[in-house]
Amino acid sequence: MDTNNNPEVVLSVRNLVKDFPIGQSHNKKNFMRAVNEVSFDLCKGEALAIVGESGSGKSTGARILSRIYDNTSGDIIFKGLPIEEFVKKHGRLEYARQVQMIFQDPFGSLNPVHDVFHHIARPLLIHKRANKDTITKLVYELLELVGLLPAVETAEKYPYELSGGQRQRVAIARALAVDPEVILADEPISMLDVSVRLGILNLMADLKDKHGISFMYITHDIATARYFAEKTAVMYVGHMVEWGASDRVTQTPQHPYTQLLLSAVPEAGRHGRRELDAKKGEIPLWKPDSIGCPFAARCPRVLDKCSDSFPAITEIAKDHFIRCHNI
């Protein structure tokens, strides 16, 4: 996204690519491309939603940014430094402190044999943000910040004694314990009861607005993207096909795939879901040498050239971009 008019870019990626080997492990030449030519800027105190269906490369992108995976090519720039230089200068642990990740399954990400106090205290001690004298007070403050009250009682509980929403609040408190700049939230509400989802989204919105934390918010649900995130990027088969200000992307979508996603969102006053006007084509397995637009096989507005060449980026309005031949 456009960096020129916003100096407070915290994390940028440019032309990010990730290939995974497929098939027989001895065949080192067979790869699929899970992420292709992805570029965006994450600004301070802003949320960027990454929306797309299963297998579109959302988690792979977040795992690259949290350094669980290396990228095949492309650049990651954190606070003005290429990530390699940042890590060389400040260390891997410092990058890990500043760029935290929270996951879909808060039960799986908490250790069942430890109480809540342990989960929050551990990162505080590892990152030397507390000592024996200050730790208890800091743990209680963090629990209060994420709305887990009364903090003293919550700290003594084990993960199985908490609801899904409460567990996700513990996971958020644990991420906050190290005072991060960026939180990569991979479908943080999709496993929670509908009744508690809004509470978690509002908590993240508070952390963003009042504490200046930047969020990458991964979701299948374009409606929550619009609610929570200032910017939205729509991904299809590893490619960003449309991105920009969330209002524009969700209210005046221009890419046929975004239009398809939005047509599947139930609206008040509309009975049932609108029929999807997509072709029944296969979702392609993208390879490093694949050509054309990844959506061509399902696109209702496909042109001849869509299967021959990868669409360039077009800025169709301020803060609104698509990769589509048919504009």
Ligand SMILES: Nc1ncnc2c1ncn2[C@@H]1O[C@H](COP(=O)(O)OP(=O)(O)OP(=O)(O)O)[C@@H](O)[C@H]1O
């Ligand atoms: N470690 C891996 N090894 C091989 N292939 C992988 C690996 N991780 C992801 N993939 C493949 O990369 C593609 C993108 O996967 P990814 O998990 O990033 O999708 P996603 O958008 O997060 O999907 P979901 O919404 O289901 O979580 C998929 O085809 C997946 O099978």
Ligand SMILES: [Mg+2]
């Ligand atoms: Mg995923």
